[in-house]
Amino acid sequence: MAKYDKADLERRMQGAVEALKHDLSGLRTGRANTALLDTITVEVYGAHMPLNQVATVSVPEPRLLSVQVWDKSNISPVEKAIRSAGLGLNPINDGNTLRLPIPDLTEERRKELAKLAGKYAENARIAIRNVRRDGMDALKTDEAKKEISEDERKRSETELQKLTDEVIKAADEVAGAKEKEILGK
Structure with missing residues (x-):
């Protein structure tokens, strides 16, 4: 098991948001892209x-x-x-x-695309939570090896959860903006 590395975990979480942005850019919104x-x-x-x-x-x-x-x-x-x-x-x-x-989107197609954007966002959230789980596991391993104290582990877990919440919020904002764009609101 790898040692706890906050910078690496943050990089991996941001990577999930970038992948989401890339996936969403391929969805047609009625505007040329x-x-x-x-x-x-x-x-x-x-x-x-x-x-x-x-x-x-x-x-x-x-x-x-x-x-x-x-x-x-x-x-x-x-x-x-x-x-x-x-x-x-x-x-x-x-x-x-x-x-x-670029033809106009039908209402039905708009709803399908919005649903797909939501699916992409959920996949990004899952990826981010998987990174968090890896970090939590690394912290527990480090504590078991006596490399960090219980207090350090708890402090780092709180920090990691806060980072996870921030990155998930960013992913949700990206997906929400795309859904609005698709639905023409």
Whole structure:
């Protein structure tokens, strides 16, 4: 068992919040966002490559994404990958560039996305609590090895719980803001 390291635990908890932010950035809110296409892979040159390695994605207008494919022979596979990604986007091919108008979200789809955002937030909370549990275990081990006193363990446990509460609150705020954005409130 590793020795109690508050800085490492805090870094791991913040990592869970960063992962949550990344997950949430991929949810469509009715506004164009380049992160929307981050998960798409394209089959080109006999391999699966992330979209950002074969094209440049930009946001020329609030409700439009533009995908500039570097090699014109890859336009068709990129278009196919975007269509089949399940994002509800229909690329318009103008020869050199793919334009992706972002359609309005239906109320039902908004609710589904808000529910998914809540699920991502719960996963982040679970990850944060798992880090806390690791820290608590390390403290108990350190006390059992007589490396720290009972008072030190209790003080550190209180500190760790306070840190956990703060990080969970930050994760909830991030998710809450995204849910409001999705629901258009």
